[in-house]
Amino acid sequence: xxxxxxxxxxxxxxxxxxxxxxxxxxxxxxxxxxxxxxxxxxxxxxxxxxxxxxxxxxxxxxxxxxxxxxxxxxxxxxxxxxxxxxxxxxxxxxxxxxxxxxxxxxxxxxxxxxxxx
Amino acid sequence: xxxxxxxxxxxxxxxxxxxxxxxxxxxxxxxxxxxxxxxxxxxxxxxxxxxxxxxxxxxxxxxxxxxxxxxxxxxxxxxxxxxxxxxxxxxxxxxxxxxxxxxxxxxxx
Numbered sequence: 001x002x003x004x005x006x007x008x009x010x011x012x013x014x015x016x017x018x019x020x021x022x023x024x025x026x027x028x029x030x031x032x033x034x035x036x037x038x039x040x041x042x043x044x045x046x047x048x049x050x051x052x053x054x055x056x057x058x059x060x061x062x063x064x065x066x067x068x069x070x071x072x073x074x075x076x077x078x079x080x081x082x083x084x085x086x087x088x089x090x091x092x093x094x095x096x097x098x099x100x101x102x103x104x105x106x107x108x109x110x111x112x113x114x115x116x117x
Numbered sequence: 118x119x120x121x122x123x124x125x126x127x128x129x130x131x132x133x134x135x136x137x138x139x140x141x142x143x144x145x146x147x148x149x150x151x152x153x154x155x156x157x158x159x160x161x162x163x164x165x166x167x168x169x170x171x172x173x174x175x176x177x178x179x180x181x182x183x184x185x186x187x188x189x190x191x192x193x194x195x196x197x198x199x200x201x202x203x204x205x206x207x208x209x210x211x212x213x214x215x216x217x218x219x220x221x222x223x224x225x226x
């Protein structure tokens with residue numbers, strides 16, 4: 001089956017630093033990757049949709065200069081949280097859609113838990 | 118607007134049956150998903166319905182009524198490991214997932 005990995009799985013950083021989270025499709029090529037965040041006991045919130053080779057599309061209310069998304073290849077997308085603050089602490093989850101698969105199908109990564117001190 | 122409603126929490130007994138309901142309103146519709154999420158983990162796919170009716174997959178079944186904007190997830194022969202949050206998500210006309218807040222299912226022995 002299609003596998004999506006995320007790295008790191010857990011990160012603790014100081015306020016003001018930047019954190020990069022990688023999302024990789026291991027056995028398929030992903031033309032589209034999605035980035036979500038989830039607060040405790042809350043729903044997943046779509047942050048942005050990234051298509052390989054083009055700029056990401058951000059959802060309303062998500063600061064594109066704070067959450068930098070790069071989708072430079074068909075197997076890798078990165079989310080960089082710039083100048084992180086404690087309120088950015090959350091569970092970040094990526095998902096990927098295969099270029100050969102149905103539009104309805106998304107494969108989820110295991111998530112990255114970010115704690116900003 | 119787009120909206121997904123599901124109960125916040127449900128409790129059931131090991132070995133029993135539980136039904137988790139979900140109602141949705143979306144701009145267009147390209148299917149209804151159910152995911153299971155254990156604490157601290159990402160969601161894992163359980164089922165996908167795009168046509169009306171019941172889809173059975175082992176102990177889990179999912180039902181969809183498009184005219185009513187309604188779905189349910191049925192879990193049979195409950196096991197302790199089924200304790201988790203169950204997320205309902207509807208896919209809109211842009212193939213974006215609209216997520217419910219999840220139903221926390223507590224299984225008691």
